[in-house]
Amino acid sequence: MKLLFDLLNQFGVSGEEFHIRDFLIQYIFKRKSTWNVLPEVFWGDEFHDCILLKFGNPRTGLFAHIDTIGFMVRYDNQLIPVGGPELIEDCILVGRDSLGEIRCKLKIQEDLIFHDFPRKIDRGTRLAFEQNIRIDDQFIQAAYLDNRLGIYSALKVCEELKDGWVVFSTYEEHGGGSMPFLLKFIQENQPIKQAIISDITWVTEGVEAGKGVAISIRDKFIPRKRFLDQIINLADQSKIPFQLEVEAYGGSDGREVQFSPYAIDWCFVGAPEDHVHSPDEKVALVDLDAMIQMHRFLIQNL
Amino acid sequence: MKLLFDLLNQFGVSGEEFHIRDFLIQYIFKRKSTWNVLPEVFWGDEFHDCILLKFGNPRTGLFAHIDTIGFMVRYDNQLIPVGGPELIEDCILVGRDSLGEIRCKLKIQEDLIFHDFPRKIDRGTRLAFEQNIRIDDQFIQAAYLDNRLGIYSALKVCEELKDGWVVFSTYEEHGGGSMPFLLKFIQENQPIKQAIISDITWVTEGVEAGKGVAISIRDKFIPRKRFLDQIINLADQSKIPFQLEVEAYGGSDGREVQFSPYAIDWCFVGAPEDHVHSPDEKVALVDLDAMIQMHRFLIQNL
């Protein structure tokens, strides 16, 4: 679990993903020689803060976004959200500006939110929930399980992967924007016809904690039924616990696959969490395990 | 009218267009040898459930979406919309899941909608309005005139078309997503500079049933005036009855032409209907006739 704890402690509010990117690059270069297949690694300024790993001859891509929700400092101690964080009075926020480390509380006044840090914070500074990882034999609870667990699952998949792209994208929490150039690069290098989104979804009345990884039939957007049927058939064969999700709202990097100029089928496959986008996101460990197994199984068998 | 009745009886809720796709492929392969020009037909998995027909040396594309609005089964007998269907208490919905045929009623409770089918329906099953085609000497009334009439008009255009792309797109009712790859394929195969959208619009205080096909100056999005002026001049010369539409809302596959990475002009040209997105969509037969004639005229003369 050291890797997971390390991931959970990296800063990565949308637009400032270079911290988590640097951590991932270090990890990948240290570990890749121990993986079954040595991937080609694509990264650097020409990919902004994204990373692509190509294993063998890919048919499928596994996509995990590396950014998190958070806040940005505006004027007069005001904060504005990055992505859609829960607004919780007095929750602790942390960050860093030109004058040093910041640790403060979130304050709500009428419709606006503020920080209570005693000095002025540089305009545009990103703040994030202070991390507090709690784990027992059933659950993990922490900030940013969405999408540190998605990254974690993707890295576990890397260990045994023969053929496939594993892709770490940015900005997903705030409208997206890296997927278009990532997909273009993939399609012009070694194209794929199918994409699995490694991300975290919601516990609802139909998708419960502890009942397996969620395979999403739809969120705000709708993947093609033919592809979903194929995924669900494979999932049935796999004997790995899973649940079918059907939601009218929400989105993922899948949205940008859908609207890309490539005929790539996509499906969201990830564990459900409670207390979404709060410092207390909570996922059942059996669902995380099912998520990793399902990603491995699907990318191998699709 | 057999073709039109057949089209109206195909299932094709967004994401599950393969039924109507299969019907169209059968029709096209049966009929294309009787058409003035034999088109190249592009279809199959690499085009998802879309079809492209290339006639001669195209300058212009005619685009008709083949999906319809509908509903998807969530949990606990709840339904969520696919696209923007009218919610009508007790209207009949039909579909099919792993256990067989489904026919049930739509029920509204507070802000939620449900089905009343006596057994559980598989999660993610798509339901559609039961078809009920009514036709007299003035009007046709049925579910899914939007956009079965657009497909019908496109197929009638095929009979005499010399040069042009005729394209059957998917997902239009639910945010789109096939147009980007269709346009990329067209532009890399035999590029076009102009697109006509074959789709159905609304009867309003300015666009009346029976007064001709609507040429849309704008909906939510705005085509380029220079191209509209050219279309309207041609329409004037054609002597085919038409009306100019100016709306602040609504959209079509034209939106995705507008936002594509190609400088392609576009214009929506289609008959207006009453009772939009209900089981009782109603179009004047003279407007349908004007729509077909105008499509033929424009694609030939642009």
Next chain:
Amino acid sequence: MKLLFDLLNQFGVSGEEFHIRDFLIQYIFKRKSTWNVLPEVFWGDEFHDCILLKFGNPRTGLFAHIDTIGFMVRYDNQLIPVGGPELIEDCILVGRDSLGEIRCKLKIQEDLIFHDFPRKIDRGTRLAFEQNIRIDDQFIQAAYLDNRLGIYSALKVCEELKDGWVVFSTYEEHGGGSMPFLLKFIQENQPIKQAIISDITWVTEGVEAGKGVAISIRDKFIPRKRFLDQIINLADQSKIPFQLEVEAYGGSDGREVQFSPYAIDWCFVGAPEDHVHSPDEKVALVDLDAMIQMHRFLIQNL
């Protein structure tokens, strides 16, 4: 200032940019031989109503949109907005249809807006605020400072530019749609990694008139921090007055750079104005001057 006055007097409501396009082409062809570097000029039907200028070996693009907000005539004397104009009872609107010049007042009735022109106006006719330019030693006030000042700054940059793209885009006020094909052309001709948006922003509690050009850390969308840091460092070195903007709303052509299939960093750099999207937009002359200087400095030093 003659150039600026001329720009302010051109009609260019989104979708009908050919007037301002024609003016710009005339100006560019008259003046380009006096510029330090002779640019390649790309324009004509294949670029719709856009213009691209390539100077030397570009690393960076400067983008100015040439359209303005306005109104379109619907039915029964009703108007609908193009972009987001202020709705001001009795403000004067001007335009032209097939019967000649139009000058009328805007009337508000309940939630709808109308014109009071004594005769019917052709459907789809675009109307714009009547121009009224006021200038003193501190401020310029007029309609369409957004984005005639952005164009003006871009043309001033052209005079001394060695290496760079200067791009005049369309439709920005109404959802965009030209940036995708402009970016594709640039990337396939002489690609860039960075984009500066030359546009006008808002005076707020944090960005004041007279305090310098605004460099935007974010609007609705968020550029990459690494690039912003680089820009802000350069701006510090430049000694040109600037202010850092942090907003939760608003957008620009930067949005379409963000969502393009190219890894291009972007940043909005422009003077703030009061009375946004009204006939009385107001900008401090020192801020306009700082905007021009900063564009010159950044495009040279990035």
